[in-house]
Amino acid sequence: MTAWALVAAGLLVLVVRRGSLAVALVTGQTLLLAGIALDHAGGGDAAAAGALAARAVGLAALFLVLAARTREPRRVVARVAPLVRAGAAAALALALTWLVPTIGLESRSAERAVLALVAFGIATAATRRATLFQVLGIVLVENGLVLAALELPGASSPAIELGAALDLTLVALVAAVFHDRIFAEFGAGDSAALRTLRD
Amino acid sequence: MTDVQALALAAVAVPALSAPALALAPARAALAAARGAAALTAAAAAALAALALAGRSSRGDWLVVDEPAGLLVAVIAGVGLASVLASPPYLATLGSSLVAGRRRARAYLALLFAFWAVLLAVPLAGNLGAAWLLVEATTAVSAVLVGFSGKPRALEAGWKYLILTSLGLGVALLGIVLLAAGVPGGGLGGLSWDALARYGSGRETAVVAYLLLLAGLAAKIGWAPVHNWLPDAHSEAPPPVSALLSAALLPAVLLVAWRSEHALAPVVGAGTAGGVLVGFGLVSLAVAVPFLWRPLAWKRLLAYSSLEHMGVIALGLGFATPLALAGAAVHVAAHAVAKALGFYAATPLLEHEPRAAGHPVTGVARTEPALGAAMGISLGALAGLPPSPLFASEVLIVASGFRAGRPWAAGAATVLLALGFLGLLHALLETTVGKARRRNASPRGLRGVVALAAVSVVLLLALAAAAVWLPGADVVDSLAGAAS
Numbered sequence: 001m002t003a004w005a006l007v008a009a010g011l012l013v014l015v016v017r018r019g020s021l022a023v024a025l026v027t028g029q030t031l032l033l034a035g036i037a038l039d040h041a042g043g044g045d046a047a048a049a050g051a052l053a054a055r056a057v058g059l060a061a062l063f064l065v066l067a068a069r070t071r072e073p074r075r076v077v078a079r080v081a082p083l084v085r086a087g088a089a090a091a092l093a094l095a096l097t098w099l100v101p102t103i104g105l106e107s108r109s110a111e112r113a114v115l116a117l118v119a120f121g122i123a124t125a126a127t128r129r130a131t132l133f134q135v136l137g138i139v140l141v142e143n144g145l146v147l148a149a150l151e152l153p154g155a156s157s158p159a160i161e162l163g164a165a166l167d168l169t170l171v172a173l174v175a176a177v178f179h180d181r182i183f184a185e186f187g188a189g190d191s192a193a194l195r196t197l198r199d
Numbered sequence: 200m201t202d203v204q205a206l207a208l209a210a211v212a213v214p215a216l217s218a219p220a221l222a223l224a225p226a227r228a229a230l231a232a233a234r235g236a237a238a239l240t241a242a243a244a245a246a247l248a249a250l251a252l253a254g255r256s257s258r259g260d261w262l263v264v265d266e267p268a269g270l271l272v273a274v275i276a277g278v279g280l281a282s283v284l285a286s287p288p289y290l291a292t293l294g295s296s297l298v299a300g301r302r303r304a305r306a307y308l309a310l311l312f313a314f315w316a317v318l319l320a321v322p323l324a325g326n327l328g329a330a331w332l333l334v335e336a337t338t339a340v341s342a343v344l345v346g347f348s349g350k351p352r353a354l355e356a357g358w359k360y361l362i363l364t365s366l367g368l369g370v371a372l373l374g375i376v377l378l379a380a381g382v383p384g385g386g387l388g389g390l391s392w393d394a395l396a397r398y399g400s401g402r403e404t405a406v407v408a409y410l411l412l413l414a415g416l417a418a419k420i421g422w423a424p425v426h427n428w429l430p431d432a433h434s435e436a437p438p439p440v441s442a443l444l445s446a447a448l449l450p451a452v453l454l455v456a457w458r459s460e461h462a463l464a465p466v467v468g469a470g471t472a473g474g475v476l477v478g479f480g481l482v483s484l485a486v487a488v489p490f491l492w493r494p495l496a497w498k499r500l501l502a503y504s505s506l507e508h509m510g511v512i513a514l515g516l517g518f519a520t521p522l523a524l525a526g527a528a529v530h531v532a533a534h535a536v537a538k539a540l541g542f543y544a545a546t547p548l549l550e551h552e553p554r555a556a557g558h559p560v561t562g563v564a565r566t567e568p569a570l571g572a573a574m575g576i577s578l579g580a581l582a583g584l585p586p587s588p589l590f591a592s593e594v595l596i597v598a599s600g601f602r603a604g605r606p607w608a609a610g611a612a613t614v615l616l617a618l619g620f621l622g623l624l625h626a627l628l629e630t631t632v633g634k635a636r637r638r639n640a641s642p643r644g645l646r647g648v649v650a651l652a653a654v655s656v657v658l659l660l661a662l663a664a665a666a667v668w669l670p671g672a673d674v675v676d677s678l679a680g681a682a683s
Contacts, residue, residue, distance in 0.1 A: 103404075
């Protein structure tokens, strides 16, 4: 049930219009993952839960400050309609489920949720023009992989999990710097403006 | 802690600690401090590389020092040192940047050292999970450097690089999670290179995991068809950073792919594991060659040449005979020397001919002979013009493809390499002795580039000699056995 709540949040990120709503959805999703980590026994997962909660709150604050600093004069409209985006993402998720054999996680529904979140993240980054949404697509992919790491049988590795959280935070920070400068340079956080380099 | 482990720690720790120190250093002292820290880093890394190549190895769950790591550490140390030395002329010509004027040089140097530190750690990672973390960290640091000038084109290149490689590494992590579920003991912490060989959840899952891992890493290595960020990032980054990206980052990630291939070959089958590398190699060559025939801006031409050379190295690793590995080893080192020189030459070139940022240049040797000579040496070596060591390494790799029972792949590579050679030869003639334009005289940084060109010629000739000596040498057998 929790796994499907994570998937529903991912699908909503793909289709919602408002950036702040998408940030809230991704934050809720990450906090849910922290809850799953806490629910698992063992010190490693407690460390993972702490890292996830800190990442959720930190990235939410960063993205909301960024959205407030760079208010779009006009809404950046994606080239692909929301229903088409959702359909394409669902098709990619089904294809991944068909192509990838049993992963070996503790439940089959968790495996499907992992693949769906990866597909939704890739679809978000590929079909949304707003730079903020493209970064949220990367966070969605990473959240799917965090779910996979939490549902892996056997011992977890706090070093790897904390490192992954730190890496994603670094990438998000760098993306925030770029979003800010792209907005200042082009007047909008719109990746469609970034199409001059071609051969 | 053994002396090898202590040196490995020092080689990574010195640049890692230098990064924040340079950010906080007084502005006047920053450049001198950077030179000192770079010399110290290069000395530690060179000592480590010498011990590793002499067979003094160390192999654990988190740290591995062996011959392939030694080769890469030597390359990264050399290119890193040269990039630090080549940075002052770039900073002197920098008009705008992401960072405000007074802090600009210190911020740039701090980022450069942070990138260098993570790069040095990548070949030493003894664990696939740790290697992934380090590769992801290189993305965050180097993306800022790619967009450092703050110009619209640099922002575009940096953004594409950040998003595409992060997504690619996400796909690679999915492959790693699949592998983690099947290694003894389970969990991401058990992904040491030795443990991967004991993967026990069936061949079908291992093949899918391997494909996801390689496809994800390919996005970072710049293998076609997931190379779209590469020409943009390499052409828009500061020249010293472009040198590190092309000559050090791409082969460092390639080493991670190769270690994964070696570790998983017993599970997925040696033919399948090597075949994936050969496939990426051929597609990269096929995509790169048409661009080598087109008139392109200097740094963009070098970027497409990187795509071609990463394809050649992939072929060598995929063929996997001792002869092919000897060729791949020479190719990694020679490509680093020639490509780095080409990128360093871009700083005086852009001052000599500002139009060169977005347009092909012709007749540079007519207006600035020393600069034209440096560019000619770089492009001639990259084209594989004898006595370039890249000619010898390509011959070794292609010949080993026929011996390894992959005649179609070796034949296709021969044709593509010949076409690439002709394209680059044409570019070499046009760039150096083509029609000249009126240009600015005495560009900054030219003396440094001339000195680097002299050092590069010596290194390239030494590597050409090594390419003749390496087949059959003990060090090649060690390279072949190191990751297995």
